[in-house]
Amino acid sequence: MIKARREIGFHLLLKGRLWVIFLFGALLFGIRWSKGAGYLDLYSVLLKPILPGTAQSEWIKEGDNAEKNIRLKLLADDNSRLRRALSLKDFNTNQRISAAVISRSSRNWWQQLEINKGAKDGVLKGQTVIGPGGLIGLIDSVTPLTARVRLLTDPGHQVGAWIDRTQHHGILTGMGTNRPKLIFLNKNSLAKIGDAVTTSPASTLLPPNLTIGIVKFVNEKALPSPYAIVQLTAAPDAVDWVQVLKNDAQK
Structure with a gap:
Protein backbone atom coordinates (compact mmCIF):
# COMPACT_ATOMS: atom_id res chain seq x y z
CA MET A 1 0.00 0.00 0.00
CA ILE A 2 2.77 2.36 0.98
CA LYS A 3 4.72 1.36 -2.09
CA ALA A 4 1.73 2.09 -4.32
CA ARG A 5 1.33 5.53 -2.78
CA ARG A 6 5.02 6.26 -3.33
CA GLU A 7 4.75 5.27 -6.98
CA ILE A 8 1.69 7.46 -7.43
CA GLY A 9 3.45 10.38 -5.73
CA PHE A 10 6.53 9.85 -7.89
CA HIS A 11 4.46 9.83 -11.05
CA LEU A 12 2.64 13.01 -9.99
CA LEU A 13 5.94 14.71 -9.18
CA LEU A 14 7.42 13.60 -12.50
CA LYS A 15 4.31 14.73 -14.33
CA GLY A 16 4.48 18.12 -12.57
CA ARG A 17 8.15 18.53 -13.51
CA LEU A 18 7.37 17.62 -17.09
CA TRP A 19 4.71 20.37 -17.16
CA VAL A 20 7.21 22.86 -15.73
CA ILE A 21 9.79 21.86 -18.32
CA PHE A 22 7.16 22.06 -21.06
CA LEU A 23 5.97 25.48 -19.96
CA PHE A 24 9.56 26.75 -19.65
CA GLY A 25 10.37 25.44 -23.13
CA ALA A 26 7.20 27.01 -24.53
CA LEU A 27 8.21 30.32 -22.91
CA LEU A 28 11.67 30.17 -24.47
CA PHE A 29 10.20 29.27 -27.84
CA GLY A 30 7.73 32.16 -27.58
CA ILE A 31 10.49 34.63 -26.73
CA ARG A 32 12.62 33.41 -29.63
CA TRP A 33 9.70 33.38 -32.07
CA SER A 34 8.59 36.91 -31.13
CA LYS A 35 12.23 38.11 -31.00
CA GLY A 36 11.79 39.07 -27.37
CA ALA A 37 8.92 41.49 -27.95
CA GLY A 38 6.85 40.18 -25.07
CA TYR A 39 9.88 40.05 -22.81
CA LEU A 40 10.73 43.63 -23.68
CA ASP A 41 7.15 44.72 -22.99
CA LEU A 42 7.25 43.01 -19.57
CA TYR A 43 10.66 44.55 -18.88
CA SER A 44 9.31 47.97 -19.84
CA VAL A 45 6.31 47.60 -17.51
CA LEU A 46 8.58 46.60 -14.61
CA LEU A 47 10.92 49.56 -15.17
CA LYS A 48 8.20 52.15 -15.85
CA PRO A 49 7.79 53.21 -12.16
CA ILE A 50 11.49 54.09 -11.84
CA LEU A 51 12.18 55.63 -15.29
CA PRO A 52 13.10 58.20 -16.26
CA GLY A 53 15.32 58.98 -13.33
CA THR A 54 16.24 62.48 -12.16
CA ALA A 55 19.30 62.70 -14.39
CA GLN A 56 17.42 61.41 -17.43
CA SER A 57 14.58 63.89 -16.83
CA GLU A 58 17.06 66.79 -16.78
CA TRP A 59 18.67 65.60 -20.00
CA ILE A 60 15.27 65.33 -21.68
CA LYS A 61 14.32 68.85 -20.55
CA GLU A 62 17.64 70.29 -21.73
CA GLY A 63 17.32 68.62 -25.14
CA ASP A 64 13.72 69.77 -25.51
CA ASN A 65 14.63 73.36 -24.57
CA ALA A 66 17.58 73.38 -26.96
CA GLU A 67 15.38 72.12 -29.80
CA LYS A 68 12.75 74.77 -29.07
CA ASN A 69 15.38 77.55 -28.97
CA ILE A 70 16.83 76.46 -32.31
CA ARG A 71 13.36 76.30 -33.86
CA LEU A 72 12.49 79.77 -32.56
CA LYS A 73 15.74 81.20 -33.94
CA LEU A 74 15.09 79.67 -37.37
CA LEU A 75 11.54 81.01 -37.38
CA ALA A 76 12.79 84.46 -36.33
CA ASP A 77 15.41 84.45 -39.11
CA ASP A 78 12.84 83.36 -41.70
CA ASN A 79 10.42 86.02 -40.48
CA SER A 80 13.08 88.72 -40.76
CA ARG A 81 14.00 87.65 -44.31
CA LEU A 82 10.38 87.60 -45.38
CA ARG A 83 9.71 91.02 -43.86
CA ARG A 84 12.70 92.48 -45.71
CA ALA A 85 11.62 90.80 -48.93
CA LEU A 86 7.99 91.89 -48.74
CA SER A 87 8.68 95.54 -47.91
CA LEU A 88 8.94 97.79 -50.97
CA LYS A 89 11.61 100.45 -51.18
CA ASP A 90 10.11 103.80 -50.21
CA PHE A 91 10.21 105.69 -53.48
CA ASN A 92 9.26 109.31 -53.76
Whole structure:
Protein backbone atom coordinates (compact mmCIF):
# COMPACT_ATOMS: atom_id res chain seq x y z
CA MET A 1 0.00 0.00 0.00
CA ILE A 2 2.77 2.36 0.98
CA LYS A 3 4.72 1.36 -2.09
CA ALA A 4 1.73 2.09 -4.32
CA ARG A 5 1.33 5.53 -2.78
CA ARG A 6 5.02 6.26 -3.33
CA GLU A 7 4.75 5.27 -6.98
CA ILE A 8 1.69 7.46 -7.43
CA GLY A 9 3.45 10.38 -5.73
CA PHE A 10 6.53 9.85 -7.89
CA HIS A 11 4.46 9.83 -11.05
CA LEU A 12 2.64 13.01 -9.99
CA LEU A 13 5.94 14.71 -9.18
CA LEU A 14 7.42 13.60 -12.50
CA LYS A 15 4.31 14.73 -14.33
CA GLY A 16 4.48 18.12 -12.57
CA ARG A 17 8.15 18.53 -13.51
CA LEU A 18 7.37 17.62 -17.09
CA TRP A 19 4.71 20.37 -17.16
CA VAL A 20 7.21 22.86 -15.73
CA ILE A 21 9.79 21.86 -18.32
CA PHE A 22 7.16 22.06 -21.06
CA LEU A 23 5.97 25.48 -19.96
CA PHE A 24 9.56 26.75 -19.65
CA GLY A 25 10.37 25.44 -23.13
CA ALA A 26 7.20 27.01 -24.53
CA LEU A 27 8.21 30.32 -22.91
CA LEU A 28 11.67 30.17 -24.47
CA PHE A 29 10.20 29.27 -27.84
CA GLY A 30 7.73 32.16 -27.58
CA ILE A 31 10.49 34.63 -26.73
CA ARG A 32 12.62 33.41 -29.63
CA TRP A 33 9.70 33.38 -32.07
CA SER A 34 8.59 36.91 -31.13
CA LYS A 35 12.23 38.11 -31.00
CA GLY A 36 11.79 39.07 -27.37
CA ALA A 37 8.92 41.49 -27.95
CA GLY A 38 6.85 40.18 -25.07
CA TYR A 39 9.88 40.05 -22.81
CA LEU A 40 10.73 43.63 -23.68
CA ASP A 41 7.15 44.72 -22.99
CA LEU A 42 7.25 43.01 -19.57
CA TYR A 43 10.66 44.55 -18.88
CA SER A 44 9.31 47.97 -19.84
CA VAL A 45 6.31 47.60 -17.51
CA LEU A 46 8.58 46.60 -14.61
CA LEU A 47 10.92 49.56 -15.17
CA LYS A 48 8.20 52.15 -15.85
CA PRO A 49 7.79 53.21 -12.16
CA ILE A 50 11.49 54.09 -11.84
CA LEU A 51 12.18 55.63 -15.29
CA PRO A 52 13.10 58.20 -16.26
CA GLY A 53 15.32 58.98 -13.33
CA THR A 54 16.24 62.48 -12.16
CA ALA A 55 19.30 62.70 -14.39
CA GLN A 56 17.42 61.41 -17.43
CA SER A 57 14.58 63.89 -16.83
CA GLU A 58 17.06 66.79 -16.78
CA TRP A 59 18.67 65.60 -20.00
CA ILE A 60 15.27 65.33 -21.68
CA LYS A 61 14.32 68.85 -20.55
CA GLU A 62 17.64 70.29 -21.73
CA GLY A 63 17.32 68.62 -25.14
CA ASP A 64 13.72 69.77 -25.51
CA ASN A 65 14.63 73.36 -24.57
CA ALA A 66 17.58 73.38 -26.96
CA GLU A 67 15.38 72.12 -29.80
CA LYS A 68 12.75 74.77 -29.07
CA ASN A 69 15.38 77.55 -28.97
CA ILE A 70 16.83 76.46 -32.31
CA ARG A 71 13.36 76.30 -33.86
CA LEU A 72 12.49 79.77 -32.56
CA LYS A 73 15.74 81.20 -33.94
CA LEU A 74 15.09 79.67 -37.37
CA LEU A 75 11.54 81.01 -37.38
CA ALA A 76 12.79 84.46 -36.33
CA ASP A 77 15.41 84.45 -39.11
CA ASP A 78 12.84 83.36 -41.70
CA ASN A 79 10.42 86.02 -40.48
CA SER A 80 13.08 88.72 -40.76
CA ARG A 81 14.00 87.65 -44.31
CA LEU A 82 10.38 87.60 -45.38
CA ARG A 83 9.71 91.02 -43.86
CA ARG A 84 12.70 92.48 -45.71
CA ALA A 85 11.62 90.80 -48.93
CA LEU A 86 7.99 91.89 -48.74
CA SER A 87 8.68 95.54 -47.91
CA LEU A 88 8.94 97.79 -50.97
CA LYS A 89 11.61 100.45 -51.18
CA ASP A 90 10.11 103.80 -50.21
CA PHE A 91 10.21 105.69 -53.48
CA ASN A 92 9.26 109.31 -53.76
CA THR A 93 5.85 109.81 -55.39
CA ASN A 94 7.45 112.05 -58.00
CA GLN A 95 9.68 109.17 -59.14
CA ARG A 96 6.88 106.78 -60.16
CA ILE A 97 3.80 106.64 -62.33
CA SER A 98 0.76 104.70 -61.11
CA ALA A 99 -1.16 102.77 -63.74
CA ALA A 100 -4.00 100.24 -64.00
CA VAL A 101 -3.75 96.92 -65.81
CA ILE A 102 -6.24 97.12 -68.69
CA SER A 103 -5.48 94.02 -70.74
CA ARG A 104 -3.93 90.60 -70.44
CA SER A 105 -3.98 87.99 -73.17
CA SER A 106 -4.77 84.45 -72.01
CA ARG A 107 -2.30 83.19 -74.62
CA ASN A 108 0.42 85.43 -73.17
CA TRP A 109 -0.71 85.26 -69.54
CA TRP A 110 2.80 84.86 -68.16
CA GLN A 111 4.49 87.06 -70.77
CA GLN A 112 2.99 90.52 -70.83
CA LEU A 113 0.22 92.90 -69.79
CA GLU A 114 -1.07 96.28 -70.91
CA ILE A 115 -1.35 99.38 -68.70
CA ASN A 116 -3.33 102.61 -69.16
CA LYS A 117 -0.36 105.01 -69.12
CA GLY A 118 1.93 105.74 -72.05
CA ALA A 119 4.35 108.23 -73.57
CA LYS A 120 1.97 111.12 -72.85
CA ASP A 121 2.38 110.34 -69.11
CA GLY A 122 6.17 109.99 -69.24
CA VAL A 123 6.38 106.21 -69.67
CA LEU A 124 9.41 105.09 -71.67
CA LYS A 125 10.64 101.76 -73.00
CA GLY A 126 12.96 99.96 -70.56
CA GLN A 127 11.52 101.48 -67.40
CA THR A 128 11.05 99.31 -64.33
CA VAL A 129 7.56 98.18 -63.30
CA ILE A 130 6.70 97.14 -59.74
CA GLY A 131 3.53 95.79 -58.12
CA PRO A 132 2.46 95.10 -54.55
CA GLY A 133 5.34 92.96 -53.32
CA GLY A 134 8.13 93.96 -55.68
CA LEU A 135 9.45 93.86 -59.25
CA ILE A 136 7.17 92.37 -61.93
CA GLY A 137 8.78 93.43 -65.22
CA LEU A 138 10.00 96.12 -67.62
CA ILE A 139 8.27 98.39 -70.14
CA ASP A 140 8.58 96.64 -73.51
CA SER A 141 6.78 99.07 -75.82
CA VAL A 142 4.89 102.36 -75.56
CA THR A 143 2.04 104.14 -77.34
CA PRO A 144 0.87 107.66 -76.52
CA LEU A 145 -1.78 106.39 -74.08
CA THR A 146 -0.75 102.82 -73.16
CA ALA A 147 2.30 100.67 -72.55
CA ARG A 148 3.13 96.98 -72.67
CA VAL A 149 4.95 95.38 -69.74
CA ARG A 150 7.17 92.38 -70.33
CA LEU A 151 6.89 90.25 -67.19
CA LEU A 152 9.71 88.54 -65.33
CA THR A 153 7.84 85.28 -65.95
CA ASP A 154 8.11 85.61 -69.75
CA PRO A 155 10.16 82.62 -71.00
CA GLY A 156 13.63 83.81 -71.89
CA HIS A 157 13.28 87.20 -70.19
CA GLN A 158 16.44 87.80 -68.15
CA VAL A 159 17.36 90.35 -65.48
CA GLY A 160 20.19 90.54 -62.99
CA ALA A 161 19.42 89.41 -59.43
CA TRP A 162 21.20 89.36 -56.10
CA ILE A 163 21.11 87.40 -52.83
CA ASP A 164 22.34 89.70 -50.09
CA ARG A 165 23.02 86.95 -47.51
CA THR A 166 25.52 85.20 -49.79
CA GLN A 167 26.61 88.33 -51.69
CA HIS A 168 26.21 86.42 -54.97
CA HIS A 169 24.80 87.54 -58.31
CA GLY A 170 22.66 85.56 -60.71
CA ILE A 171 20.54 85.83 -63.84
CA LEU A 172 16.79 85.54 -63.28
CA THR A 173 15.20 83.78 -66.28
CA GLY A 174 11.46 83.51 -66.97
CA MET A 175 10.00 80.00 -67.19
CA GLY A 176 6.38 80.71 -68.12
CA THR A 177 5.20 80.29 -64.51
CA ASN A 178 5.23 82.50 -61.41
CA ARG A 179 8.47 80.79 -60.36
CA PRO A 180 11.39 81.90 -62.57
CA LYS A 181 14.82 80.30 -62.46
CA LEU A 182 17.81 82.07 -60.90
CA ILE A 183 21.03 80.90 -62.59
CA PHE A 184 24.07 81.69 -60.47
CA LEU A 185 27.35 83.04 -61.82
CA ASN A 186 29.37 81.20 -59.15
CA LYS A 187 30.05 77.45 -59.10
CA ASN A 188 28.85 77.34 -55.50
CA SER A 189 25.76 79.48 -54.95
CA LEU A 190 25.59 79.00 -51.13
CA ALA A 191 21.88 79.81 -51.51
CA LYS A 192 19.31 78.36 -49.13
CA ILE A 193 15.55 78.00 -49.20
CA GLY A 194 14.07 81.19 -47.75
CA ASP A 195 16.79 83.55 -49.04
CA ALA A 196 15.47 86.91 -50.25
CA VAL A 197 16.21 87.75 -53.90
CA THR A 198 16.51 91.41 -54.96
CA THR A 199 18.02 93.55 -57.64
CA SER A 200 21.69 94.26 -57.04
CA PRO A 201 22.58 97.23 -54.79
CA ALA A 202 25.12 98.16 -57.48
CA SER A 203 22.70 97.77 -60.39
CA THR A 204 22.68 100.48 -63.06
CA LEU A 205 20.13 98.94 -65.45
CA LEU A 206 17.51 98.47 -62.69
CA PRO A 207 16.86 100.41 -59.48
CA PRO A 208 18.93 98.82 -56.68
CA ASN A 209 17.50 96.73 -53.82
CA LEU A 210 14.11 96.05 -55.38
CA THR A 211 12.44 92.95 -54.00
CA ILE A 212 12.04 90.09 -56.49
CA GLY A 213 11.13 86.99 -54.50
CA ILE A 214 12.05 84.15 -52.17
CA VAL A 215 14.20 81.09 -52.94
CA LYS A 216 12.05 77.96 -52.89
CA PHE A 217 14.43 75.34 -54.32
CA VAL A 218 18.18 75.06 -54.90
CA ASN A 219 20.10 72.68 -57.17
CA GLU A 220 23.82 73.00 -56.45
CA LYS A 221 24.75 70.06 -58.71
CA ALA A 222 23.23 71.44 -61.90
CA LEU A 223 25.55 71.90 -64.88
CA PRO A 224 27.06 74.15 -66.07
CA SER A 225 26.14 76.18 -62.98
CA PRO A 226 23.83 75.85 -59.95
CA TYR A 227 20.38 77.37 -60.01
CA ALA A 228 17.47 78.19 -57.73
CA ILE A 229 13.71 78.42 -58.24
CA VAL A 230 12.32 81.74 -57.00
CA GLN A 231 8.77 82.45 -55.86
CA LEU A 232 7.95 86.03 -56.88
CA THR A 233 6.62 88.17 -54.05
CA ALA A 234 4.62 90.29 -56.51
CA ALA A 235 2.19 87.89 -58.20
CA PRO A 236 2.00 88.97 -61.87
CA ASP A 237 -1.15 86.89 -62.42
CA ALA A 238 -3.09 88.79 -59.73
CA VAL A 239 -1.84 92.38 -60.01
CA ASP A 240 -4.37 95.05 -61.02
CA TRP A 241 -2.30 98.19 -60.40
CA VAL A 242 1.37 98.82 -61.06
CA GLN A 243 3.89 101.60 -60.66
CA VAL A 244 6.37 102.58 -63.35
CA LEU A 245 9.64 103.92 -61.95
CA LYS A 246 11.04 106.91 -63.81
CA ASN A 247 14.59 107.01 -65.08
CA ASP A 248 17.15 109.18 -63.29
CA ALA A 249 16.98 111.73 -66.11
CA GLN A 250 13.24 112.16 -65.54
CA LYS A 251 13.41 112.84 -61.80
